[in-house]
Amino acid sequence: MTAAAFLIALSLASGQGAYEGRPDRDSGEAGLAFAYRGVLKVDDAEAALKSLIAAADTAGGYFANKSRERMDLRIPAAKAQGFWERISKYGMVAEQNLETENLASYISELSGRIAAKRKVLEQYFALLQTASDTTLFEIEGTISGLQQEIDAATGEKNLAEDRVEFARMSIDFTFHDRTAPLPTGDTRFPWLNSLGLQNLLHRFGYGKSAHE
């Protein structure tokens, strides 16, 4: 089954504190799941981890995973936007990205599927009361299969509801994309081409300048 989904990806400069076109968390849009991702540059990753975990706890959330390079938080959806806007106080936000997915129809569909299968299951249980020895084994097998399908669908539904209730936040302390910037520019303005990390490092005696 496919959930009706839409995606909004926003990359913003650090410290601006607001998303343009951000979802209005007070509008009561049921079924929206939010996933925030960002890169936070900190001077002490361990201290930042502790602070963020404490802040998540205060907000009614929790951490799902943590390491020196990354942490994953679950924050109640109603508080997620405010929480995210405040992470800049723990470091310098180098990248930000927000994805939203509408899970309402998916959850509704799962609920319907579970209800229908439960109804069929009840009918099989009723049949079981009057089953003969020859059909008993077959009915039990069908009941077992139905129960597994219901359990699987219930698990999917619980997961989807959890994604709506708790926003996912992944905070990296290092860039995933390790591609270095180009060492020099190709603008028609020579002084601009002299900018850049590699050129600065070279002027301080580290390595060779690409601008030369």
Added chain:
Amino acid sequence: MNNRISVLGAIWLAGCAGGVKSVAVKAPAPEGFAVHRAGAGKEMRALSPDGVMYSARALANEPAADLVFWKTAMKTRMSQAGYRVLGDSSFALAGSDAALLKLAAPLGQKDYLYFVVISVRGKKIWVVEAAGEAARFHARASEVLKAMAAL
């Protein structure tokens, strides 16, 4: 360590009355930085004990353009080169209008923060750059910005 290390650089500034002049310019280093190379020509360099770099240069404003033009050109050039733009704001540099671009990029195994401030003064563009490994730079960012503002 001196809190403010003044460096006399012979900077040619145009636009002054009577033509081109050689003007002694004080370029303070950030607190806790040592001057790496003092005023030889058009660049002052200072270095922190943990390797954060600080540089101030005066370059020719060629082609002649204003701050808005260079701010846009600089942001475009750095974005196209692959830098993440963390911030793009106005900045007061010793009373002059300036533009501050906050950038980040990975280089080798390290992530770097890289700040650039530019200010157009007549036929010269002041370019102040600071960079370092992200965690170290972040810890010194406020001192770097103070020095930039005092140039």
